[in-house]
Amino acid sequence: MALLEVDQLITEFATDEGLVRAVDGVSFEVEAGATLGIVGESGCGKSVTALSMMRLLPQPMGRIAGGSITFQGTDLTRLDIPAMEKVRGRRIGMVFQEPMTALNPVHTIGRQLTEGMLLHKVCEPANALRAAADMLDRVGIPSPDLRLGEYPHQLSGGMRQRVVIAMALACEPDLLIADEPTTALDVTIQAQILELIADLQRRMGMAVIMITHDLGVIAETCEQVVVMYAGKVAEQGSVFDIFDRPAHPYTRGLLASIPRLETPAKSRLGVIEGMVPGLRDLPIGCRFENRCEHAIDRCREQVPAPELLAAGHTVSCLRWQAL
Amino acid sequence: MSAPLLEVNNLQMHFPVREGLFLRARAFNRAVDGVSFNINPGETLGLVGESGCGKSTLGRCITRLYTPTGGSIHFAGQDITQMRARRLRPLRQDIQMIFQDPMESLNARHTVGDILEEPFIVHRIGDRLWRRKRVAELLNIVGLPARSATRFPFEFSGGQRQRIGIARAIALNPKLVICDEPVSALDVSIQSQILNLLVDLQREFNLAYLFIAHDLAVVKHVSDRVAIMYLGKIVETAASETLYREAAHPYTQSLIAAIPVPDPHRRAQREVLRGDVPSPINPPQGCSFHPRCPRAEPQCSATEPVLAPLADTHLAACHLLARNG
Numbered sequence: 001m002a003l004l005e006v007d008q009l010i011t012e013f014a015t016d017e018g019l020v021r022a023v024d025g026v027s028f029e030v031e032a033g034a035t036l037g038i039v040g041e042s043g044c045g046k047s048v049t050a051l052s053m054m055r056l057l058p059q060p061m062g063r064i065a066g067g068s069i070t071f072q073g074t075d076l077t078r079l080d081i082p083a084m085e086k087v088r089g090r091r092i093g094m095v096f097q098e099p100m101t102a103l104n105p106v107h108t109i110g111r112q113l114t115e116g117m118l119l120h121k122v123c124e125p126a127n128a129l130r131a132a133a134d135m136l137d138r139v140g141i142p143s144p145d146l147r148l149g150e151y152p153h154q155l156s157g158g159m160r161q162r163v164v165i166a167m168a169l170a171c172e173p174d175l176l177i178a179d180e181p182t183t184a185l186d187v188t189i190q191a192q193i194l195e196l197i198a199d200l201q202r203r204m205g206m207a208v209i210m211i212t213h214d215l216g217v218i219a220e221t222c223e224q225v226v227v228m229y230a231g232k233v234a235e236q237g238s239v240f241d242i243f244d245r246p247a248h249p250y251t252r253g254l255l256a257s258i259p260r261l262e263t264p265a266k267s268r269l270g271v272i273e274g275m276v277p278g279l280r281d282l283p284i285g286c287r288f289e290n291r292c293e294h295a296i297d298r299c300r301e302q303v304p305a306p307e308l309l310a311a312g313h314t315v316s317c318l319r320w321q322a323l
Numbered sequence: 324m325s326a327p328l329l330e331v332n333n334l335q336m337h338f339p340v341r342e343g344l345f346l347r348a349r350a351f352n353r354a355v356d357g358v359s360f361n362i363n364p365g366e367t368l369g370l371v372g373e374s375g376c377g378k379s380t381l382g383r384c385i386t387r388l389y390t391p392t393g394g395s396i397h398f399a400g401q402d403i404t405q406m407r408a409r410r411l412r413p414l415r416q417d418i419q420m421i422f423q424d425p426m427e428s429l430n431a432r433h434t435v436g437d438i439l440e441e442p443f444i445v446h447r448i449g450d451r452l453w454r455r456k457r458v459a460e461l462l463n464i465v466g467l468p469a470r471s472a473t474r475f476p477f478e479f480s481g482g483q484r485q486r487i488g489i490a491r492a493i494a495l496n497p498k499l500v501i502c503d504e505p506v507s508a509l510d511v512s513i514q515s516q517i518l519n520l521l522v523d524l525q526r527e528f529n530l531a532y533l534f535i536a537h538d539l540a541v542v543k544h545v546s547d548r549v550a551i552m553y554l555g556k557i558v559e560t561a562a563s564e565t566l567y568r569e570a571a572h573p574y575t576q577s578l579i580a581a582i583p584v585p586d587p588h589r590r591a592q593r594e595v596l597r598g599d600v601p602s603p604i605n606p607p608q609g610c611s612f613h614p615r616c617p618r619a620e621p622q623c624s625a626t627e628p629v630l631a632p633l634a635d636t637h638l639a640a641c642h643l644l645a646r647n648g
Contacts (some may be wrong), residue, residue, distance in 0.1 A: 041510035156599045157374075186373035186537060188596040191581035195595050213510060216583030220590055239587040257515035258585055259544035265563045266522050266545060269515035275480050276510075 002029040003072065003207050004053075004175060010066035011052045020279040022048040024231040025067070027306075030224075032177065035201070035208045037222030037239070039215060039254075043276050045231040046211045050179050053209075054094055055084045072174070088123075090120040095170030097180035099160035103152040109136070110148030110161055113170055122171045135166045139196060158189035165196065165203050172204055179211045194221060215258055219243055224312075230276060230287040233306065237313030247315040249292045249323065286318065294319055327361035327397060328498055329385065334358045335393030336380050340604055352604050354380040356555035359630075364498065367525065367532040367545030369563065371539050371578070375600055377555040378535045382501045385418050385533065387411055401497070416446055423504035425484035429476040433486055435462075436472030442494045447480050461490040465520060482513035486520070493524060497575040499531045500631070507536060518545055539578055543567055548636070551575045554611040555603055557630060561637040572639045574612050610642065618643060 004099065011023040023045040030036045038046045051057050055076060076087065084271065088094075096102040113132040117123050119153040123131045129148060132277055136144035139162040152160055161303055169178060182190035198221065201208055210221050218225055218239065225242040227235045227250065235248040246252045256270025273293040283289045289299045299318055306314040317323075336355040339348030354377040362368045372378045384391045395404045403414060422428040428433060429438055438457045443449055449457065459469045465486040476506065477483055485505060492500050498627060506514040522545060536542045542549055543563045550560040551574065559572040570576045577596040584590075598615045601607055607614050614625040622642050630640040 041512060158599055182472060183412060187539070187581045187599075188373065188577060189599070190583075191595045192597070194583070214583065215511070215585040219585045219587045220583040243585070244589050254511060255585070257512050259515070259518065259540045260585065261540050261543055261567050261579070261582065263544065265547065268522075269519055269544070271516045271519060272512035273516075275482060275513065 001073065003032040003034075004030040004209075006049075006053070006067070008067035009049065009052060009064065009069060010056065010103060011048050012063055012065040013058075014063075015061070015280075017280060018148060021065075022062075022231055022279060023052060026226075026228070026231075026233050027067075028224075028226050028233070028236060030207050030209060032174065033201070033205050034224065035210060035222045036216040037225045038209060038211045038228060039066045039218050040228035041213055041215065041276055043230070044228040046228050047179055049228070050094070050177050050209070050211055052226055053177060054078070054088055054092065056088075056094075062233070086120070089116050089168075089173075090122075090171045090175055091174045093159075093171070093173035095168045095176065095178040095181045097163050097183050099157065099164045100152065100183070102164050103160060105152055108151060109155075110151055113148070113163070113167055116167060117170050119151075127305050132166075132170070135170050138164070138200065139163075139166045139169075140192070141166075143236065157185055158192060161185060161193055161294070162196065165193070165200075169200060169204070169206075173206055175207045175209065176201070177211070180213070181210075181318040182217065183212070185215070190217075197221075215243075215254065227254075228292050230280065230282060231286055233314075233316060235313075235315045235317075237309075241310070241313040245309075245313070247309055247313070247320045247323070248288075249294050250288050253291075258285045286316075294323055326400065328364045328366075329362040329533075330397040331361070331385065331394070332359050332397075333394035334384060334391055334396065336383070336389055337379070337392045339505050347494065350604050353555050353606060354603055355391070356603075356606075358552075358555070358557055360550055360557065361396075362499065362531050362533060364524065364531055366548070367383065367534055367546045369549040370533060370535045370552060371537065371540035371542045371549060372552035373537060373600055375554075375603065376552040377603065378552050379503055381552070382420070382503050382533060382535050385499075386415075386418055386501055398438065412446075416442075416495040417498045418494065418501070419497040419499070420501045421485075421488050421492045421505045424508055425481070425488040426476065428488055429491075430486060431476055431515075433475075434472065435467075435474055435476065435479075438476070438487065439490055439494060441470070442642065446495060447532065448495070457494070461494055464493070464524070465490045466516075471575040480513075481509055482516060485509065489517075489520065489524070493530070496528065497530065499533065501533045501535070503535045504537070505534075506541060514541070521566060523546060539582060547609050551578065554601065554606050556611065556640065557638075558612065558641070559637075559639040560630075561634075563636075565637055569637070571633055571637070571644050572612075572641050573618050574614050575645075577617075610640075 007027050009026045012019050012021050040046045064077050110132055114128040117128055132142040141162050182193050222239050225239050229250050234250045253272040271290050285301045286299045286304050289295045304316045305316045306316045308314050337351040337353050340350045342349045370378050374472055383389045436458050439461055440454050443454045467486050506517050534545055546563045549566045550557045553574050558577045580593045609624040610628050613619040624634045628640045628642045629637045631645055632638050
């Protein structure tokens with residue numbers, strides 16, 4: 001059995017203009033120790049999927065309206081709050097995009113790092129600071145003992161993200177959810193952080209869900225990939241399926257639109273015309289239909305079901321065989 | 324070759340860091356510290372660097388949003404370095420700017436029509452009827468429907484707002500447009516629409532661009548030449564193909580190696596650059612890159628390397644290259 005099985009997850013938000021489905025029937029699995037990437041543009045539902053897994057949806061607007069999230073044999077959607085608190089931060093760690101907002105500005109690094117460890121009783125109070133310093137050392141922060149007494153504003157962006165990673169990993173979770181962990185960082189710092197996550201993953205044997213809009217980060221870090229569009233999974237497969245044999249017109253469009261170092265300067269980039277539809281006015285059939293150059297009448301009426309192309313490679317497109 | 328449109332020579336922008344009771348300048352933030360380059364008409368110079376390297380400050384000096392503290396800026400033969408606002412005004416038609424976040428650079432209380440009409444009113448061009456016609460033309464050029472004129476910025480998506488920002492920038496037929504991170508807030512599929520539009524506009528109107536961004540792949544895609552900035556200085560500059568294939572400066576090499584390649588067959592065992600960018604208030608002695616440089620030698624911490632030619636238009640500031648060269 002996989003470490004995590006998300007099955008037909010539906011997440012809804014109550015808004016002034018009625019109920020909207022930010023995530024609509026999303027399914028995927030993560031094996032122990034593996035890395036899964038979730039890629040998509042803003043508003044595709046990738047972050048809401050992560051927050052659903054952590055049961056951290058904004059309250060009272062957000063709720064899981066259907067499906068299951070089975071982690072180590074337990075359906076997280078059915079856990080009560082105290083039981084979920086034992087999982088969150090202990091078995092599943094999370095790293096957010098913006099380290100400054102994930103850290104409390106008025107508490108020292110040491111206090112924030114030990115909080116989780118003491119809460120989950122993974123170490124004795126007397127040893128907590130020692131363990132926190134060890135953790136800072138493992139994420140590559142120089143002079144960790146000094147840093148324990150410092151505040152977030154005294155650290156650079158890259159160092160802050162290392163602290164956030166140290167917090168997420170302090171209890172040695174079995175799964176790390178990283179939501180755009182490097183988006184706010186410079187490219188040389190991004191390389192440091194990605195290397196750090198991969199290295200810690202190897203040493204601690206945890207699984208990682210990497211959520212990003214950057215196909216470069218996906219290609220570098222992931223084994224399995226889920227491509228999301230407007231709350232649904234457009235395509236999923238191995239990283240080689242997605243990059244070598246993309247089947248969904250959206251995946252193909254995304255890959256064609258990235259400027260690469262080896263393409264000639266000022267050549268035309270591929271474009272996906274139009275923009276992502278709002279959650280309140282989604283197309284009735286395929287959600288990509290209004291931007292898809294291959295759309296036919298059937299695409300406007302019928303919701304495409306995931307179809308298996310090859311082992312582990314599925315696509316939700318009525319016309320994939322014709323393209 | 325025709326005369327350069329823009330000539331920047333040893334430009335400096337040092338901001339005082341004021342402290343204490345009398346706010347005396349205790350130190351200087353050397354945001355731009357001796358930068359020189361030219362841009363020819365119709366050409367794109369890409370400017371790449373990490374946060375805090377001074378690339379945006381440089382752009383703001385050229386548009387004269389800041390008055391530089393040293394060096395010179397010549398635009399179309401005129402020295403604009405210290406030029407007063409009144410004399411600068413006619414030149415502002417020729418130098419325009421596109422910002423990163425179109426939501427912050429568009430007045431939320433004005434309709435798109437008002438926003439696009441404003442440059443003509445400020446510069447007293449045309450009557451009301453003519454201006455309205457020109458607004459419709461501009462919307463068409465950037466690929467927005469004519470009815471957008473009566474709407475407000477919040478009614479548009481990020482990509483559409485950037486199109487509005489571009490329409491405003493090209494309204495007065497400028498010769499030079501400073502693009503400061505114009506696509507970094509946009510999704511990839513929208514980013515490619517905007518990059519294609521910028522390339523099309525350049526061809527159609529013979530615009531010169533100074534294209535400032537942190538993403539080397541994006542910059543290389545739109546630029547004829549690229550300059551790499553680190554801590555207020557240009558460390559390497561070359562034609563964009565040369566820079567990517569024959570990067571010489573260790574910093575440029577690390578920057579290229581750090582970019583995640585969207586190809587799972589090419590997972591690099593890369594040499595990751597250690598450490599952070601130092602503060603421009605107290606930059607390292609000698610070569611400012613030496614504390615992070617994998618190839619630093621004793622002389623690198625002692626003397627500062629100068630930008631020297633490796634080939635015709637390929638310059639780099641590195642002691643190791645000067646010696647081997």
